[in-house]
Amino acid sequence: MTNHLLDHTAEDTFLMCAPDHFEVSYVINPWMAGNIAHGNRSVAMQQWQALVEAIGQVAKVKLMPAMPGVPDLVFTANAGVVLGNKVVLSRFRHVERQAEEVYFDAAFTAHGFEVLTLPPELPFEGAGDALMDRSENLLWFGHGHRSDIACATRLSELLEIEVQPLKLVDARFYHLDTCFCPLAGGYVMYFPEAFDAASQAAITARVPADKRIVVSSEDALHFACNTVNSGRHIFLNQASPALVEQLQSRGFIVHQTALTEFLKAGGAAKCLTLKLNEPQQTVARAVD
Numbered sequence: 001m002t003n004h005l006l007d008h009t010a011e012d013t014f015l016m017c018a019p020d021h022f023e024v025s026y027v028i029n030p031w032m033a034g035n036i037a038h039g040n041r042s043v044a045m046q047q048w049q050a051l052v053e054a055i056g057q058v059a060k061v062k063l064m065p066a067m068p069g070v071p072d073l074v075f076t077a078n079a080g081v082v083l084g085n086k087v088v089l090s091r092f093r094h095v096e097r098q099a100e101e102v103y104f105d106a107a108f109t110a111h112g113f114e115v116l117t118l119p120p121e122l123p124f125e126g127a128g129d130a131l132m133d134r135s136e137n138l139l140w141f142g143h144g145h146r147s148d149i150a151c152a153t154r155l156s157e158l159l160e161i162e163v164q165p166l167k168l169v170d171a172r173f174y175h176l177d178t179c180f181c182p183l184a185g186g187y188v189m190y191f192p193e194a195f196d197a198a199s200q201a202a203i204t205a206r207v208p209a210d211k212r213i214v215v216s217s218e219d220a221l222h223f224a225c226n227t228v229n230s231g232r233h234i235f236l237n238q239a240s241p242a243l244v245e246q247l248q249s250r251g252f253i254v255h256q257t258a259l260t261e262f263l264k265a266g267g268a269a270k271c272l273t274l275k276l277n278e279p280q281q282t283v284a285r286a287v288d
């Protein structure tokens with residue numbers, strides 16, 4: 001089935017950071033427990049390079065410098081949230097990641113962004129928790145584990161955009177991008193049980209039934225929702241044949257690229273990237 005809506009994106013640009021210093025050296029999410037010093041950096045490097053190569057076939061990849069002492073810097077999704085020429089810089093909840101903020105700030109400045117910040121008392125973890133809808137001028141915002149709910153109003157003011165908060169209730173899905181992914185054409189792929197009842201209702205109220213792609217717990221636990229999407233291309237760690245079929249029937253091309261080393265730190269494809277081109281959406285959610 002062809003779906004012209006998926007082709008209407010200009011070439012995307014993704015910010016990434018090589019895993020030269022990647023390791024699990026502390027535990028700040030359930031995936032990291034039991035994995036301290038259990039990683040294999042050369043496998044991590046191969047997996048990361050395969051992801052860069054795959055994305056590089058359809059989009060641009062920009063690299064920021066790898067730095068020692070900040071092993072989670074590879075997860076550039078957490079750098080901040082971008083809209084147009086502005087970025088709201090992250091302020092990490094856990095002290096273990098706070099040293100990353102200056103490097104992300106420098107990367108945004110180097111790429112010409114206007115860097116905005118939130119009040120110091122408000123934890124905010126960037127595009128881990130703040131995801132642009134792909135057909136409405138709307139920012140989906142996950143809170144409950146890392147980012148503070150009070151950021152919702154601030155983000156709305158700073159970026160001049162409507163913000164829809166979603167409450168995360170399962171510690172394994174501690175960032176919004178671990179369980180929710182807006183896709184081209186206005187589709188949303190998500191794992192409902194990661195959200196409280198009111199947030200599940202908000203999703204079903206805002207996204208028409210034919211645009212919702214519900215993921216099983218098995219797929220969610222393989223980080224299928226942690227997807228990089230560029231036009232009709234989808235890059236993810238692993239998806240069941242049933243999910244692949246669901247995505248293909250909507251016109252997507254699914255690229256599975258193993259990221260098991262990064263799952264040990266609680267991340268996969270989407271966490272390893274940050275989309276730098278985020279124009280304001282002007283079209284209403286289209287139905288095909």
Ligand code: ARG
Pocket residue numbers: 028029032072075077078097127128129175177178265266267268270271
């Ligand atoms: N170890 C990192 C953390 O717990 C993983 C971050 C994954 N990033 C993401 N966007 N979900 O903060």
